[in-house]
Amino acid sequence: MPLQFLLAGESHGKGLTGIVVGYPAGVRLDQERIRRVMKARQAGHGRSRRQQIEQDEVEFTAGLRHGVTMGSPIALWIANQDHVRWREEMAPWPVEGGSPNLVTRPRPGHVDLAGALKWDHNDIRNALEHASARLTAMRVAIGCLAQALMDACAIQSVSHVLRIGRESSGPQADPFVMRDQINASPVRCAAPEPEARMIAAIDHAKEAGDSLGGVVEVRVRGLPAGMGSNGHWTSRLDGRTAQAVMSIQAFKAVEIGDGVESASSPGSRTHDPIGYDPAQVTGAGHFIRSSNHAGGVEGGLSNGEDLIVRGWVKPIPTLMNPLPSVNIHTHQPEPAHVERADVCVVPAASVIAEAAVCWVVAETLVERFGGDTISQLASRVDEYRRYLVTR
Ligand SMILES: Cc1cc2nc3c(=O)[nH]c(=O)nc-3n(C[C@H](O)[C@H](O)[C@H](O)COP(=O)(O)O)c2cc1C
Structure with missing residues (x-):
């Protein structure tokens, strides 16, 4: 069975429901890790008071026994604490x-x-409640299942913020190495000086009754070459990844590797030269690359390098200084509706994008290696990696 999930819920309803099917048996989930990731989605400079109200404790109501998945459908529940005021x-x-x-x-x-x-x-309200990014709490919870599956296959992920408004992080050290600093930063940016500028930009937007967007990056390391497919347009890894990230509220553009820059660079500076070094083992066996402009995907397949995905997040629509609108009952001009809202969600958006990308990686793993038990899946991944080094 393919790995799939469904979501239901409203921002101020009783809670959020997630159902996951096709998830392997035998995956041991780490409750503390899930709590940490859920907190990371709630954190970030520029969030509203809602995040102090919500607990975002993930409850498993089916499919998990004593911390280990059973192979049956997994049902998840996250209560909306704010619901008491909206009953x-x-x-x-x-x-x-x-x-x-x-x-x-x-x-x-x-x-x-x-x-x-x-x-x-x-x-x-009947339209906006399910459109709300409150639903991303469940996407992140489900992303934790994907990350647990990836862990068993020695595949890691990281996410961070590259830009908030006009404030850029500048050149960054390897985010896998900077993971602790990223997680400790209120804007998920490891460099102190850009971090301070980003925080100031958010404060400025808040004072002006405005909102701010930005750019996030997700990286996945350890993905073997050949994941995804180009057998059909829906199976390309780049297309699926872009769809997953674009489907998150407020994401308006997605880039794989240096995709945007490549449109104005010659091919000689765009493509990543291929070498072979029997002393090195990469995701493509002994084949190595001197650069990774492609962001780890060629021809819709992973190529063994880091998968690099960037997402552009627009400023959120609810403005304390509202834009002109029209009353849909009277057709008269009136300022747009205002309710409690975030000012900047870019740090949270990086965590959500990471969950979305990990989900696609997990899907491709189950597709390629089978999903009944995690030990079978992981041993097939090992076998495939052993094959790659024979090439
Ligand atoms: C983590 C997160 C939190 C958000 N919080 C708000 C918010 O408080 N108020 C708001 O108007 N939009 C918020 N948004 C954005 C809206 O959900 C989004 O713009 C809206 O659903 C319309 O969808 P679209 O921007 O993808 O077209 C948030 C988005 C994310 C990712």
């Missing part, structure tokens, strides 16, 4: 008098207008 507003059954707080002024940049038109809603 009536979000009640599944009719409440007396209906909702007194209809949302009628769509926010530019959010799902509000298109969602109200599509589903014929008079209360925009």
